[in-house]
Amino acid sequence: MELMRFEGMNKYGLTAGIACIILSPFILSLVSLFIGQYTLDPATVFTILLSPVFHPDSTWTEAQANVIFNIRIPRILGAFLIGGGLSVAGAVYQSLFRNPMVSPDILGVSSGAGFGAAIAILFSLPLLLIEASAFFFGLLSVGFAITLSRIYKGESILVLVLSGIIMSSLFTSLISLVKFVADPTSKLPAITYWLMGSLSAVTMPDILLAGVFIIPGVAYCILIGWRLNVFSLGDEEAGALGVDTRRMKYILILISTMITAYSVCICGIIGWIGLVIPHLGRMLVGPDNACLIPVSFFLGAAYLILIDNIARNATTAEIPLGILTAIVGVPFFAYIMARRDVGWT
Amino acid sequence: MFSIKNAGFWYNPERVIFGNVTFSLQKGKVLCILGPNGIGKSTLLKCCAKILPVRTGEVCIDGKAIEHWTRRELAQKIGYVPQAHNIVFPFSVLQLVLLGRNPHISPYSRPGKRDVEIAEQSLQSVGIEHLKDAPVNRISGGECQLAMIARALTQEPSILILDEPTNHLDFGNQVKILHILDKLAKERNISIIMSTHYPDHTFLLSCQAGIMKNGFVSLVGQAEEVVTEETLEDTYQISIGVHFIKQANRNVCVPSYP
Numbered sequence: 076m077e078l079m080r081f082e083g084m085n086k087y088g089l090t091a092g093i094a095c096i097i098l099s100p101f102i103l104s105l106v107s108l109f110i111g112q113y114t115l116d117p118a119t120v121f122t123i124l125l126s127p128v129f130h131p132d133s134t135w136t137e138a139q140a141n142v143i144f145n146i147r148i149p150r151i152l153g154a155f156l157i158g159g160g161l162s163v164a165g166a167v168y169q170s171l172f173r174n175p176m177v178s179p180d181i182l183g184v185s186s187g188a189g190f191g192a193a194i195a196i197l198f199s200l201p202l203l204l205i206e207a208s209a210f211f212f213g214l215l216s217v218g219f220a221i222t223l224s225r226i227y228k229g230e231s232i233l234v235l236v237l238s239g240i241i242m243s244s245l246f247t248s249l250i251s252l253v254k255f256v257a258d259p260t261s262k263l264p265a266i267t268y269w270l271m272g273s274l275s276a277v278t279m280p281d282i283l284l285a286g287v288f289i290i291p292g293v294a295y296c297i298l299i300g301w302r303l304n305v306f307s308l309g310d311e312e313a314g315a316l317g318v319d320t321r322r323m324k325y326i327l328i329l330i331s332t333m334i335t336a337y338s339v340c341i342c343g344i345i346g347w348i349g350l351v352i353p354h355l356g357r358m359l360v361g362p363d364n365a366c367l368i369p370v371s372f373f374l375g376a377a378y379l380i381l382i383d384n385i386a387r388n389a390t391t392a393e394i395p396l397g398i399l400t401a402i403v404g405v406p407f408f409a410y411i412m413a414r415r416d417v418g419w420t
Numbered sequence: 421m422f423s424i425k426n427a428g429f430w431y432n433p434e435r436v437i438f439g440n441v442t443f444s445l446q447k448g449k450v451l452c453i454l455g456p457n458g459i460g461k462s463t464l465l466k467c468c469a470k471i472l473p474v475r476t477g478e479v480c481i482d483g484k485a486i487e488h489w490t491r492r493e494l495a496q497k498i499g500y501v502p503q504a505h506n507i508v509f510p511f512s513v514l515q516l517v518l519l520g521r522n523p524h525i526s527p528y529s530r531p532g533k534r535d536v537e538i539a540e541q542s543l544q545s546v547g548i549e550h551l552k553d554a555p556v557n558r559i560s561g562g563e564c565q566l567a568m569i570a571r572a573l574t575q576e577p578s579i580l581i582l583d584e585p586t587n588h589l590d591f592g593n594q595v596k597i598l599h600i601l602d603k604l605a606k607e608r609n610i611s612i613i614m615s616t617h618y619p620d621h622t623f624l625l626s627c628q629a630g631i632m633k634n635g636f637v638s639l640v641g642q643a644e645e646v647v648t649e650e651t652l653e654d655t656y657q658i659s660i661g662v663h664f665i666k667q668a669n670r671n672v673c674v675p676s677y678p
Contacts, residue, residue: 170509173508174508175508175509298528299527299528300530301525301529301530301531302522302527304509304511304515304519305519305522307507307508307509308505308507308519311466311471311502312500312502312505314470314471314491315469315471315495315498315499315500315502316495316519316520316522316523316575317491317492317493317494317495317496317522317523318491318522319491357509361512361515362509362510362511362515363511363515365530
């Protein structure tokens with residue numbers, strides 16, 4: 076029934092459209108394997124890809140295999156999961172907080188995680204501890220926001236968002252403080268670069284962790300997609316329709332926080348995607364979350380893979396993702412906005 | 421059957437909103453609750469639907485207190501239509517009405533063909549099936565109210581609770597909504613509890629009426645007996661004449677201009 080909203084588009088057109096959206100990140104992933112600073116011809120890439128299964132005679136160098144298995148594949152998978160995960164977290168938050176202007180970091184997870192990373196870099200901790208610290212402070216920030224809203228005795232969404240904004244600004248200030256005291260020749264650039272976001276340091280173990288922090292959460296959100304519509308009516312109406320909003324609210328916050336904290340801890344702060352991709356999805360398939368959540372996942376995945384390709388190929392030096400997401404995205408978003416009637420009045 | 425016994429509610433114990441509400445309602449009957457602004461009509465209705473918990477007394481459906489019902493079970497029994505609705509996302513009318521199937525659908529699945537049929541029947545019974553594909557934020561206030569009633573009907577409830585369903589509606593739409601509610605009560609045997617600011621509505625529906633004042637609902641009974649010149653003046657602090665109009669075959673309230 077989610078198919079009925081689209082004026083001027085028949086059922087088959089929409090099904091085909093959704094199929095394209097689902098396929099797009101897979102096609103982009105495949106294409107991304109071939110492009111990069113280190114040029115590889117398609118035949119070699121395929122032979123290398125199939126080598127673990129078929130064990131053909133080695134016609135490639137160790138370095139080439141290394142590029143494919145240890146650099147490009149983790150990077151592409153990272154972009155896939157993080158782009159998709161952030162978009163799902165954003166779509167869920169927009170319904171949960173009943174506000175289309177909300178992004179996954181509304182409760183302060185990104186600034187918290189950014190602070191965690193910055194302070195770990197300041198103390199020259201190894202990468203693993205930087206990631207762990209980012210993750211920890213990301214969760215801590217959201218935990219504080221929830222506690223703050225409960226101290227206020229407000230179960231209301233507005234109080235929670237306000238608490239989130241307060242925690243977010245606190246940790247943003249703390250990031251500035253860390254930057255202020257950091258050594259301007261080595262530490263400061265490292266922190267700044269981290270905060271702008273990059274997938275260049277992603278490794279295979281990172282991707283395996285994504286299996287724990289992103290995939291189950293996204294799967295759960297896709298499963299309860301339709302019920303999120305009930306949620307978006309607000310606590311009272313959702314309650315009257317038989318949903319226990321309190322319990323589910325915290326489950327959903329936990330899932331979104333895990334996804335966002337995890338993505339900040341492996342690739343820095345990537346804004347924009349969590350806010351805008353769900354809107355893009357809504358423009359394409361309508362507001363029904365049963366359809367919107369999976370569509371957001373694949374759209375976000377495709378989008379971040381695309382952006383990451385630009386980031387690593389456009390110039391000889393890598394461009395941080397945080398810069399590109401909006402610069403590339405805004406014209407595209409403006410185009411879609413002009414073309415489609417979303418139903419906002 | 422719906423009953424509420426010695427029910428009380430307050431946010432702050434020093435300011436009791438209502439303290440001792442008792443009434444009951446048979447199947448297929450309509451009860452209109454009258455009362456001045458801010459007296460707690462909405463709060464009472466929310467307590468009836470377990471959106472707020474009663475602090476004292478109990479609300480029972482078929483003899484079982486609603487605190488022992490799960491939200492899901494209760495949502496299969498009670499349809500609640502709130503006073504104000506601001507739907508943030510531009511769902512289509514059908515998508516919105518379909519959400520009423522929520523208590524009948526298992527947690528991880530989504531509505532099927534049968535659910536869509538029930539939602540479409542609800543749209544038909546309130547007469548807005550032609551709007552099913554329109555985004556809810558582009559239809560009129562009256563149409564939106566009908567869509568909300570349709571959503572509540574999609575829950576297949578035996579009790580409907582409506583908080584000022586005629587609020588903000590033009591004269592024609594008010595009567596139309598009342599007529600639809602009357603029909604639902606008579607044809608589907610649904611019990612209806614609603615609040616209203618128009619005592620005339622009780623005569624139009626020839627229903628039960630209750631007047632809420634000073635923390636309790638007094639005088640629940642047939643409209644013609646409850647809604648009288650004395651009680652209205654006592655409730656609204658102006659003098660109101662209640663006259664029988666032969667052409668309309670019912671009582672009509674005429675406020676005098678001070």
